[in-house]
Amino acid sequence: xNFLSAGFRTLVYKETxxxxxxxxxxxxxPILTAMLYLLIFGHVLEGRVTVYQDVNYTSFLIPGLVMMxxxxxxxxxxxxxxxxxxxxxxxxxxxxxxxxHWEIFSAYVIAAMVRGIVVGLGVFLVTAWFAHxxxxxxxxxxxxxxxxxxxxxxxxxIAGIWAEKFDQLAAFQNFLIVPLTFLAGVFYSxxxxxxxxxxxSHLNPFFYMIDGFRYGFxxxxxxxxxxxVAIVAAFLVVxxxxxxxxxxxxxxxxx
Amino acid sequence: MTAIQISNVEKRYKSLQAxxxxxxAIEEGEFFGLLGPNGAGKTTLISIIAGxxxxxxxxxxxxxxxxxxxxxxxxxxxxxxxQELVFDPFFTVRETLRLQSGYFGLKNNxxxxxxxxxxxxxxxxxxxxxxxxxxxxxxxxxxxxxxxHKPPVIVLDEPTAGVDVELRQTxxxxxxxxxxxGHTVVLTTHYLEEAQAMxxxxxxxxxxxxxALDSMASLIRRISGSQLIVNxxxxxxxxxxxxxxxxxxxxxxxxxxxxxxxxxxxxxQILKRLRESGAIIDEMQLQQADLEDIFIQIMEKGTV
Numbered sequence: 001x002n003f004l005s006a007g008f009r010t011l012v013y014k015e016t017x018x019x020x021x022x023x024x025x026x027x028x029x030p031i032l033t034a035m036l037y038l039l040i041f042g043h044v045l046e047g048r049v050t051v052y053q054d055v056n057y058t059s060f061l062i063p064g065l066v067m068m069x070x071x072x073x074x075x076x077x078x079x080x081x082x083x084x085x086x087x088x089x090x091x092x093x094x095x096x097x098x099x100x101h102w103e104i105f106s107a108y109v110i111a112a113m114v115r116g117i118v119v120g121l122g123v124f125l126v127t128a129w130f131a132h133x134x135x136x137x138x139x140x141x142x143x144x145x146x147x148x149x150x151x152x153x154x155x156x157x158i159a160g161i162w163a164e165k166f167d168q169l170a171a172f173q174n175f176l177i178v179p180l181t182f183l184a185g186v187f188y189s190x191x192x193x194x195x196x197x198x199x200x201s202h203l204n205p206f207f208y209m210i211d212g213f214r215y216g217f218x219x220x221x222x223x224x225x226x227x228x229v230a231i232v233a234a235f236l237v238v239x240x241x242x243x244x245x246x247x248x249x250x251x252x253x254x255x
Numbered sequence: 256m257t258a259i260q261i262s263n264v265e266k267r268y269k270s271l272q273a274x275x276x277x278x279x280a281i282e283e284g285e286f287f288g289l290l291g292p293n294g295a296g297k298t299t300l301i302s303i304i305a306g307x308x309x310x311x312x313x314x315x316x317x318x319x320x321x322x323x324x325x326x327x328x329x330x331x332x333x334x335x336x337x338q339e340l341v342f343d344p345f346f347t348v349r350e351t352l353r354l355q356s357g358y359f360g361l362k363n364n365x366x367x368x369x370x371x372x373x374x375x376x377x378x379x380x381x382x383x384x385x386x387x388x389x390x391x392x393x394x395x396x397x398x399x400x401x402x403x404h405k406p407p408v409i410v411l412d413e414p415t416a417g418v419d420v421e422l423r424q425t426x427x428x429x430x431x432x433x434x435x436x437g438h439t440v441v442l443t444t445h446y447l448e449e450a451q452a453m454x455x456x457x458x459x460x461x462x463x464x465x466x467a468l469d470s471m472a473s474l475i476r477r478i479s480g481s482q483l484i485v486n487x488x489x490x491x492x493x494x495x496x497x498x499x500x501x502x503x504x505x506x507x508x509x510x511x512x513x514x515x516x517x518x519x520x521x522x523x524q525i526l527k528r529l530r531e532s533g534a535i536i537d538e539m540q541l542q543q544a545d546l547e548d549i550f551i552q553i554m555e556k557g558t559v
Contacts, residue, residue, distance in 0.1 A: 010357025018345050089341035093400065096305055096335055097358035098327040255308050 008103040011094065015111030019077055027119055030073055034065045034123040038130060041187060051189040052220045059131040060214070062124070063141075064186035067213045069123045070145055071206065074116030074152035075159070075177050078108045082160025083169050086253075095254065101247040105157065105240070112153030113146065120145060136219030140229075144213035147232045151209070152177070154239040161246050161253060180206045190222050205235045256318065258283045258408050258439035259304060264313035266299055266463075273299045275463040276313070281441060281456075283318075283407070286434050288454030288471075289443045292554060295460040297443045298338055301412050304441075305335045317408055331359060334406035336398050338413045342385040348372070348396055349381040352403050359404035371399045374429040376421075391418045398426060402433070409433065410441045415449065427453060451546040459553050467553050474549050482542040483514045483522055490534030496525060513542075 019026040042058040051060045085091035094104065135141065155177070163169040184206035190198050201207050202223075212228035215221035221228070247253070259281040266274040274296045281287045289297050302308040304315050306322045306329070314321055320328040343351060349368070356364040372378045375395040380388060385396065398414060409430070415423045431453070434440050444450050450457060451471060459467040467474065482501065485492075487510045492500070499514040514525060522541065529536060 006360040006362050007358045010354055013357070014354045017350075021345050085343075088344075089337075089339050090343045092307065092337055092341060093343065093355060094358065095307055096330060096333075097355075098330040098360075099358060100327065250309060254306065 005103065007097060007099050008107055011099060011104065011107035012110050015077070015081055015108060016114050018081060019111070019115050026073070026077070026115060027122060030069050030119050031122040031126055034069050035126050037065055038062065038127050042130065045187075049188070049192070051192070052218055055218055055220070056131065059133055060189075060218075061187065062127045062131055062133060063214045063217045064210055065127060066120045066124045067145070067148060067210045068181050068186045070116040070120035070149050071152045071181055071209065072177065073119040074112040074149040075156040075173070077112040077115040078153045078156030079160040079163075079169055079173070080156075081108065081111075082157065083163050083166060086160070086164070087166070091253070101244055105154075105244050105247055108157050109150055109153040109240075112156055113149035116149035116152065117145060120149075133217055134219075135217060137216045137225075139216070140212060140225055141216030143229060144209055144216065144225075144232065147229070147236055148209040148213065151205070151232065151236050151239060154236065154243050157243050158239065158246065161243075161251060164252065180204055183207075184210045185222070186210060205231060208232050256283045257281070257316075258285065258318060259441065260314075260316040260319075261300070261304070262314050262316075264300065264303060264310045264315060266296075266303065266308065266310050273463050274303075274310070277460070277463070277465055278313075279458055279465065279468065281439060283439055284434070284437055286431075286440045286453055286455050287442070288450040288457035289441060289460065290447070290450055290457055290550060291443075291460035294462075296463040297460055298412055299463075300460070301335070301410055301441075301443065304410060305333065306330060331404070332407050334401035334404065334409045336401045336409075336411045336414050338416065340390060340393050340397070342388075342393050342396065344384070344386045347382050347384050348377055348388070348399075351385060351396060352399055355400045356403045361404055364403065367405065368399075368403060371402050374425070374432075375399055376425055391422050394418050395422060395426075407437070408439045408441070412443050413445065414442070415444060415446060423449070447546045447550055457546075459550065461554060467549075471546070475544055475546070481516050481544050483516050483525060484511065484540040484542060485514065485525075485529070485536050486511045486538035488535040488537035490529075490532060492534070493528055493532040496528055499525075 038058070038061060042061055046057045049057045051057065082091070085094070159169055159172040163172060183201065184204050185201065190201040190207065193201065208223060208228035208231045211221045211223050212225045212232065215225045257280050259279070261277055261279040264274050264277045277296070277300060289300065291297050299308060303310050304317070304322060306326050309323065314323070316322070317329040318332045320332065322329045346354065352368045352371070353364070356368060369378070372381055375398060377392070377395050377399060380392055385393065388396065394414070398411070401409060411430070414426060427449070430440055442450065442454060454471055456470045457467070457474065458465050491510060492512055496514065499516070501513045501515050516522060516525070
């Protein structure tokens with residue numbers, strides 16, 4: 001693997017340029033959606049829900065919305081790019097090149113991370129005005145944002161390889177990614193759940209990404225961030241291994 | 256040096272044997288034709304050469320590099336024009352070519368990109384989005400994408416399917432130039448007159464098997480298909496010439512016969528016999544066998 005190869009850099013550039021050319025759809029729209037979530041949920045629940053001591057609900061919600069946007073847009077970038085290229089047939093332009101499996105994997109995931117982080121930053125910038133946010137451990141914010149974006153970029157790659165039709169990809173997104181994200185504590189702390197659902201939430205890897213990310217803001221979390229980062233990193237390694245194996249085998253790409 | 260070495264390549268799709276042990280060697284600098292009817296296995300073979308399909312058995316090497324185990328080196332040597340009219344709707348022509356060039360590790364390749372665009376009459380479309388191009392223009396971009404890294408081996412899978420005469424002429428002029436400069440060219444086409452004009456050697460595939468492999472000249476010589484067509488004004492064909500008749504046809508004034516000849520010298524013998532028998536010829540035509548005759552014979556009978 002050569003991360004500095006011109007071929008690899010070109011694929012990263014192409015995948016980044018692809019979403020940048022339709023920035024209204026890929027960047028502005030998800031920022032607006034997150035803003036609406038904040039306005040509606042913040043207005044309805046502010047003062048009614050106490051999650052952490054000294055943290056009001058709107059402040060609690062903002063990091064969750066930022067991370068949710070990072071995750072969903074990272075997934076959307078790699079998955080939509082791959083499925084579109086597969087269905088229109090232009091993936092052949094990448095498959096005919098000397099790019100290795102590692103280079104293809106890394107380029108798609110890095111471009112997905114760029115989109116996820118850009119959207120997350122945008123959501124943060126437009127929502128931060130509504131609450132007083134602290135930065136108790138900024139390094140954790142960065143670590144969890146990058147790991148979360150990498151995981152969802154990888155999941156998007158796997159979904160894009162697996163799916164042969166748009167509705168298969170939509171099923172992956174609607175029945176797996178969205179529920180896992182919404183049930184990961186974006187809008188609530190799992191300590192407000194009954195014990196059974198608390199236990200179930202601990203099986204959701206997305207929970208550790210959002211909980212660890214929030215720790216970076218408030219210095220408080222449901223789980224020790226060291227435990228969360230270990231679980232999230234392990235999850236990334238497993239997914240990356242699977243994605244690279246699929247690329248190497250040519251599964252649903254090279255028949 | 257061998258540009259493409261194909262050894263016992265097999266590919267099966269469930270019950271369909273797409274390729275059944277194909278072996279071919281295409282030498283450097285050749286202009287090679289891969290012909291066959293639909294479903295013969297041409298595109299499957301090209302896809303295996305390009306690394307888009309994995310063979311069940313056998314191997315393919317490009318300039319000595321295996322397309323599976325040493326795919327990076329093999330793909331650097333290869334430029335493929337796919338049969339389907341595919342494009343990326345996000346980019347302009349120039350962006351598309353720069354990206355394709357970049358995938359092959361080539362930065363600052365604008366001089367060659369400009370030359371390729373010029374030779375394919377794409378220069379005035381350089382900043383046009385791919386979506387806005389006509390089918391013929393999109394086909395030109397596909398060809399340009401395959402050539403952007405100056406591959407020593409160029410594979411064209413039906414490059415002129417459904418395109419106008421102008422593009423055909425532009426394309427063949429440019430590809431011929433590249434071939435003269437030493438690039439190996441492999442062509443599949445349903446336009447047999449194109450293959451006859453361009454290819455020095457051809458392989459014909461039928462049901463996943465190579466049924467003919469020879470130089471174009473030798474294939475055409477092998478068929479005893481040159482015809483002397485005579486339209487009789489008076490008299491008839493002598494008995495000893497009737498064995499040469501391939502197609503007796505009715506004509507307006509008399510009888511018309513197509514006589515099979517193997518050498519031009521036989522024409523004089525036939526005319527002599529006709530004179531001796533008192534027959535008078537109204538009209539005469541010499542018709543050479545072409546690739547289409549050979550193709551039909553091979554596909555129907557399996558040999559010539």
